[in-house]
Amino acid sequence: MTLEVKGLSAGYGKVTILHGVDLVAEPGEITCVLGPNGAGKSTLMKTIAGHLPVTGGEMRWEGGSVASLGALETLRAGIGYVAQEQNTFAKMSVRDNLLASSLAFEGAGARVEETYRRFPILKERSHQLASTLSGGERQTLAIANALLAAPRLLILDEPTAGLAPIFVDQIIDWITELARGGMGVIWVVEQNPEKILKISRTTWMFDAGRNRETLPSRDLLEPGRLEAMLLAEH
Numbered sequence: 001m002t003l004e005v006k007g008l009s010a011g012y013g014k015v016t017i018l019h020g021v022d023l024v025a026e027p028g029e030i031t032c033v034l035g036p037n038g039a040g041k042s043t044l045m046k047t048i049a050g051h052l053p054v055t056g057g058e059m060r061w062e063g064g065s066v067a068s069l070g071a072l073e074t075l076r077a078g079i080g081y082v083a084q085e086q087n088t089f090a091k092m093s094v095r096d097n098l099l100a101s102s103l104a105f106e107g108a109g110a111r112v113e114e115t116y117r118r119f120p121i122l123k124e125r126s127h128q129l130a131s132t133l134s135g136g137e138r139q140t141l142a143i144a145n146a147l148l149a150a151p152r153l154l155i156l157d158e159p160t161a162g163l164a165p166i167f168v169d170q171i172i173d174w175i176t177e178l179a180r181g182g183m184g185v186i187w188v189v190e191q192n193p194e195k196i197l198k199i200s201r202t203t204w205m206f207d208a209g210r211n212r213e214t215l216p217s218r219d220l221l222e223p224g225r226l227e228a229m230l231l232a233e234h
């Protein structure tokens, strides 16, 4: 259940954004991705999730190549993805979102009820359109949608950006529990870095389309270290 990326290149059309990215994500661990705006963090997440084609290098998951898989095949292979934006079916109700996310996966229908048990707020909002949810409710729904496919690796692109602390803490608790159960997590972090670094083992410092440094997350919790790292990138 390890993801291994070697010399990965990808981008948009003829524009290359990722230039030879190397990284490893381990099962049961939360890995943070930090870096300045435009560093290519979202592009990397989209590429791992099969939403953008790999143009060079290799990407192996659970021992096999996933470099040429599209988005649905990647999801079926056990890699879930919560995009930064437009991550729910906006014109559908909460319940229909959860049902639609279950459709392609055998036995996933029963998990809708489990999702409601875990997040009563989604049950309360069951008939409300996703587009009318608050930011925290929408992110909760987006993560729930991704988890209905029972991923063994979950990619989160800034899931707590702009959320009230109560939702941030709920999402952190939820993801921590899932990681303890063996799920790997790759978490792009912009806001609340300290909270997320605390529950993560490894951090990738991303810059200019490359994984500039891989370091233990606890090192970044030393006073001033995170600020120095981020400043050094500009």
Ligand SMILES: Nc1ncnc2c1ncn2[C@@H]1O[C@H](COP(=O)(O)OP(=O)(O)OP(=O)(O)O)[C@@H](O)[C@H]1O
Pocket: 012, 015, 017, 035, 036, 037, 038, 039, 040, 041, 042, 043, 044, 190
């Ligand atoms: N759809 C697109 N078409 C062309 N270029 C794009 C597209 N999306 C992003 N880019 C470019 O790719 C580069 C990396 O963007 P990306 O969103 O991956 O960075 P990021 O590290 O996630 O930034 P942020 O922290 O602001 O979300 C930027 O120069 C951006 O302008």
